Amino acid sequence: MTTGSTAIELAGVSKWYGRLPSGHSALDSIDLSVEAGSVFGMIGPNGAGKTTTMRLLLDIIRPSAGSIRVLGSEPKSGGPELRRRIGYLPGELRLEGRVTGRSLLQHYARISGPVAPGAIDGLAERLGVELDRPVRTLSKGNKQKLGLVQAFMHRPPLLVLDEPTSGLDPLVQREFLAMVREARDAGQTVFLSSHILSEIQQVADSVAILRAGRIVTVSSVEGLRQSAVRRVRAGFADATPGAVEVALAGIPNLSDLVVKVSGRAAGGVTDITATVGGDIDAFVKAIAAFTIVDLAIEEPDLEESVLKMYGAEARAER
Known part of the structure; x- marks a missing residue:
């Protein structure tokens, strides 16, 4: 997929739980288009619908209404082939067990597809994470770094990153933002969420602002700056x-x-x-x-x- 095409398309997407009107609405008629080869940021407070949107893209949950296309396929029918083309970092990353970080990443590599020689060690060095320690002994920040390595390591066409800098110190955050820019320069699409606007504005080409499951506005970062x-x-x-x-x-x-x-x-x-x-x-x-x-x-x-x-x-x- 090349720049100029659409990597993500949401049309009239809603997600609710239970029967409306008494049920809970997580998303309300979202329309969204993300250009391939761009960095798209989604900003909003907790509960705005950011994580719900990302889970829909991965077919972890399915929409109550509307249609979704990711990398040219519907998530519900794309199957493992589509998911291998996506690098995903969930907002609530849980990594436990006696295995080392290296063993865990090698396991993920067998699932995600080919990983270039040296890619795992290169990313780990950039982020400052020790791969030979048991995962259960790692701090929240180091587990987050492992999550970033597994998302980036197979250089997928699409990166979906939910609150990716959570638990990272400022120097590692800076390195992560450099990785995002490099991914965009390589033609990858990056879709990331945050509740920190200053973080998004450093790397994003466009941004959607969510509130209570609805899009307040979609704008280029420069357009947002000019109206600020x-x-x-x-x-x-x-x-x-x-x-x-x-x-x-x-x-x-x-x-x-x-x-x-x-x-x-x-x-x-x-x-x-x-x-x-x-x-x-x-x-x-x-x-x-x-x-x-x-x-x-x-x-x-x-x-x-x-x-x-x-x-x-x-x-x-x-």
Whole structure:
């Protein structure tokens, strides 16, 4: 499968348990398309439906409604042949037993298909996991590393990774993100979930934001960044607070404006702090009319933007 085709397609997918309306709805009419050769991130709080979506892709559970295609096949009919083309890391990884990590990975290799010589040791070295210790003696973080090795080791066309950095220290998280970029560069598709937006934005091409089993939005990371909120701070040497307020009054995406005068220079300086949502062009043009002695524009706050999206979705449901 090459870039430009579709690796994952969900159309009207719902999943519920028990009989509705008294039963529990885990997913509600999800439509989703993931381009092959891309990194697609799914963000949402616990219980949003991320794990349910991933289990549907692997045919661990089946949808109550809608259709799914993964690498050109339906999960329910793809069988072992399809699953061997997927590297999967579950969100709740349980590895126990007296066998060593190496023995366990060799067992998985017999199931998943050919693994290139040296691939297991190379990945283990990158992630810093000892393969010759019994699995039961490993910490949660080291078990997570073993899970990542088994997902990546046979270089599958599709990687499905549920909360992959759980339990990993920052240095290992950085190495994992490098592995994801390398997989994309090699033409693999990566579908990963997280509740940490900053993690997703470092590697993802596109992102879906979930809340309560529904998609709030699907966007490129760059598109999300452009629509995100920025904190701005500025100081003007030749403007009164009233003049500044008038100049900024017509900017619809400006909020939380605070104007005050400081004594940093003769005659005082008018300082402002504010929040600008999305396009910052109108704000920059408005303040260009003054003599600017101080200006700071923070990077877009994607976390805050996502929280606002959750809030808007919640209000729409009322």
